[in-house]
Amino acid sequence: MRLFYSPASPYARKCRAVAMEKGLHDGIEIVSAPPLENPPALHAVNPLGKVPALVLADGRCIIDSPVICAYLDSLNDSPRLIPASGPERFDALTREAIADGIQDAALSIVFERRRPEAERSSDWQARWAAAIHRAVAHSAAHVSQRAQPDLGDIAIACALAYLDLRLPELAWDSKAQALRVWLTTMEKRPSLAATAPPTA
Numbered sequence: 511m512r513l514f515y516s517p518a519s520p521y522a523r524k525c526r527a528v529a530m531e532k533g534l535h536d537g538i539e540i541v542s543a544p545p546l547e548n549p550p551a552l553h554a555v556n557p558l559g560k561v562p563a564l565v566l567a568d569g570r571c572i573i574d575s576p577v578i579c580a581y582l583d584s585l586n587d588s589p590r591l592i593p594a595s596g597p598e599r600f601d602a603l604t605r606e607a608i609a610d611g612i613q614d615a616a617l618s619i620v621f622e623r624r625r626p627e628a629e630r631s632s633d634w635q636a637r638w639a640a641a642i643h644r645a646v647a648h649s650a651a652h653v654s655q656r657a658q659p660d661l662g663d664i665a666i667a668c669a670l671a672y673l674d675l676r677l678p679e680l681a682w683d684s685k686a687q688a689l690r691v692w693l694t695t696m697e698k699r700p701s702l703a704a705t706a707p708p709t710a
Contacts (some may be wrong), residue, residue: 511537511539511563511567512538512539512541512564512565512575513525513526513529513538513539513540513541513562513563513564513565513578514541514543514551514552514556514561514562514563514564514565515540515542515543515561515562515708516542516543516544516561517542517543517544517673517708518672518676518707519561519562520611520613520668520669520671520672521561521562521575521605521610521668521706522561522562522575523668523671523705523707524575524609524664524665524668525541525562525564525578525579525582526573526701526704526705527664527667527668527699527701527702527705528578528579528582528583528661528664528701529699530701530704530705531581531589531591531659531664531699531701532582532583532586532589532591533586533588534582534585534586536598537583538564543561543563544561545559545560545561549592555571555643556571556628557574560573562575562578563578564578564581564582567688571650574621574632575610576606576607578593578603578612579591579592579606579661583654583661589658590595590680591659591660591661591664592660592661593660596699598660601652602610602661602662603660603661604662605649605652605653605660605662605663605665605666606661606662606665608645608648608649608662608666609649609662609665609666609668609669610665610669611641611645612641612642612645612646612649612666612669612670612672612673613668613669613672615638615639615641615642615645616635616638616669616672616673616676616677618643619635619638619639619677620676620677621635622634622635622638623635623640634695641684642677642680642682643680643685646670646682646683646686646689647685647686648694649670649686649689650686650688650689651665652691653666653689655692659696659699661668663696664701664702667693667696667697667702668695668702670682670689671697671702672707675707675709
């Protein structure tokens with residue numbers, strides 16, 4: 511398998527961390543493909559030009575981080591990162607969706623700030639920042655303390671770390687100190703330590 515990724519992408523980091531948690535990383539070739547550079551190799555496997563994209567051994571391509579993570583989780587049963595059924599399954603998937611929403615809002619702010627200053631919308635940036643703060647508060651109230659994290663936990667950790675990387679001025683932990691402690695513990699896991707985004 512080949513995973514197209516960008517080093518700073520929190521979506522791709524989530525997939526890489528899942529692969530490591532599942533013991534699958536040695537069978538996955540990591541291919542750097544920053545989307546803003548419009549790499550032809552990425553466009554050849556994902557017409558949307560987005561990462562992550564996972565190319566299987568038979569040439570098929572799976573795109574979108576929730577789909578890739580679900581596929582990787584299906585390849586073996588130990589550990590199971592998405593519970594098979596019941597409330598636990600939908601709780602994990604909902605927390606993943608919240609985390610992805612944090613990342614979506616953060617990316618929107620990042621790209622808005624790259625527009626010419628006269629074209630930027632302070633109203634939209636404020637709206638996205640408010641959504642991030644609400645989602646962080648929700649995550650603080652719903653994060654688990656299990657020894658083996660599930661997909662929701664991994665996704666939240668990647669989302670919060672992306673805020674630290676790209677939007678530190680949001681100070682997401684100002685009202686979520688317990689969540690900061692949780693993140694510090696999570697980032698010591700080999701899967702997250704090995705996939706930490708570049709700091710520059």
